[in-house]
Amino acid sequence: MSLPDYLKDTSKDFAKQLTAATSVPIDTTKFTGRQFVAGEDPMQTQAINLATSGVGSYQPFLTAAQAAVGQQAASTGPQAFQQFMSPFQQQVIDTTLQDFDRQAAMGRQGIRDQAATAGAFGGGREGVQMAEFDASNLRNRASLLAQLQQQGFTQAQNLAQQNFQNQGALAAQQMGLSNFQRGSLGQDVSALGNLGAFRQGITQAQLQADAQAARAGAYEPMGRLDQYGAGLGRLAGFGSAPAPVDMGGASPLATALSTATGIAGIFGKLYGNRT
Numbered sequence: 001m002s003l004p005d006y007l008k009d010t011s012k013d014f015a016k017q018l019t020a021a022t023s024v025p026i027d028t029t030k031f032t033g034r035q036f037v038a039g040e041d042p043m044q045t046q047a048i049n050l051a052t053s054g055v056g057s058y059q060p061f062l063t064a065a066q067a068a069v070g071q072q073a074a075s076t077g078p079q080a081f082q083q084f085m086s087p088f089q090q091q092v093i094d095t096t097l098q099d100f101d102r103q104a105a106m107g108r109q110g111i112r113d114q115a116a117t118a119g120a121f122g123g124g125r126e127g128v129q130m131a132e133f134d135a136s137n138l139r140n141r142a143s144l145l146a147q148l149q150q151q152g153f154t155q156a157q158n159l160a161q162q163n164f165q166n167q168g169a170l171a172a173q174q175m176g177l178s179n180f181q182r183g184s185l186g187q188d189v190s191a192l193g194n195l196g197a198f199r200q201g202i203t204q205a206q207l208q209a210d211a212q213a214a215r216a217g218a219y220e221p222m223g224r225l226d227q228y229g230a231g232l233g234r235l236a237g238f239g240s241a242p243a244p245v246d247m248g249g250a251s252p253l254a255t256a257l258s259t260a261t262g263i264a265g266i267f268g269k270l271y272g273n274r275t
Contacts, residue, residue: 044196065174072167
């Protein structure tokens with residue numbers, strides 16, 4: 001079967017365009033490469049920097065909690081009250097006893113004055129009264145000393161107990177702040193990372209769309225030739241022509257092979273059975 005005369009010029013033009021199109025390599029760099037991979041989003045960078053700078057940010061609170069626990073431990077034991085004893089206790093005791101002794105001396109003098117007034121100064125009655133006064137005075141003085149010491153001890157014990165409670169509360173507070181710091185940091189990093197990943201996904205989708213558009217543009221001449229050859233085959237009456245090739249998503253090699261195969265079939269029919 002010979003080629004109709006009205007298609008000979010058209011077939012030559014088709015062959016010429018096919019030769020020109022297939023002789024030039026397709027520049028795949030226009031739709032491939034790292035330029036079509038979304039880079040790190042600024043929010044992702046911020047999340048990384050925040051996570052890096054925040055490492056160990058809870059440590060001061062943890063250290064303070066450990067110190068508070070140590071102070072709490074120091075507030076226990078049989079001698080723990082010693083550190084809370086007033087440094088002025090002995091001064092208070094000495095001053096109080098001096099006042100007591102001064103009052104006692106005045107009392108002794110009063111007994112002597114009474115005896116002198118009664119004309120019994122130096123007598124046995126004065127001696128008995130003085131002995132009774134001194135005995136009572138010693139008992140009262142010892143009781144006063146014991147009371148003062150007991151007051152200092154009780155006050156120190158109360159302060160030790162209060163310090164134990166305060167340090168326990170401080171330790172709990174610092175541990176709470178440590179946990180809060182870590183939790184808040186983790187939430188902030190997670191939020192920034194998620195937002196950054198979302199925005200990165202949008203950028204990647206845009207880049208993929210650009211790559212597909214560039215790919216389609218690069219293979220558009222081959223697509224037109226494919227359509228050209230298919231129409232030429234139908235006009236020549238050689239049955240069904242090859243289906244058009246989708247240039248948008250096909251790989252370069254698959255597209256070239258498909259187009260070349262279809263065109264070769266057409267030429268085989270056009271020129272293979274000349275008489």
